[in-house]
Amino acid sequence: MGQLKDTVKGIANEVAGNVKQAAGRATNDPAKVGEGVAQERKGEVQQGVGKIKGAVGNRV
Structure with a gap:
């Protein structure tokens, strides 16, 4: 379950970061x-x- 949560948070942060970069430019x-x-x-x-x-x- 933690894997999915981290992946989703990561994607959200990447998108938000890209939006901030575009706004800054x-x-x-x-x-x-x-x-x-x-x-x-x-x-x-x-x-x-x-x-x-x-x-x-997966290995455990």
Whole structure:
């Protein structure tokens, strides 16, 4: 169950990060772009954690 939760949270953070980046570029706000990049990376890590949980869960 944790695998799915982490994966979904990761996808949501990636999408939100991409939206922030686009908004930052549209308004010429480098801080907002940076926030978006950080949130996107957080989402990628969360998805990775979900994949690890899935792999470990399948082996137990």
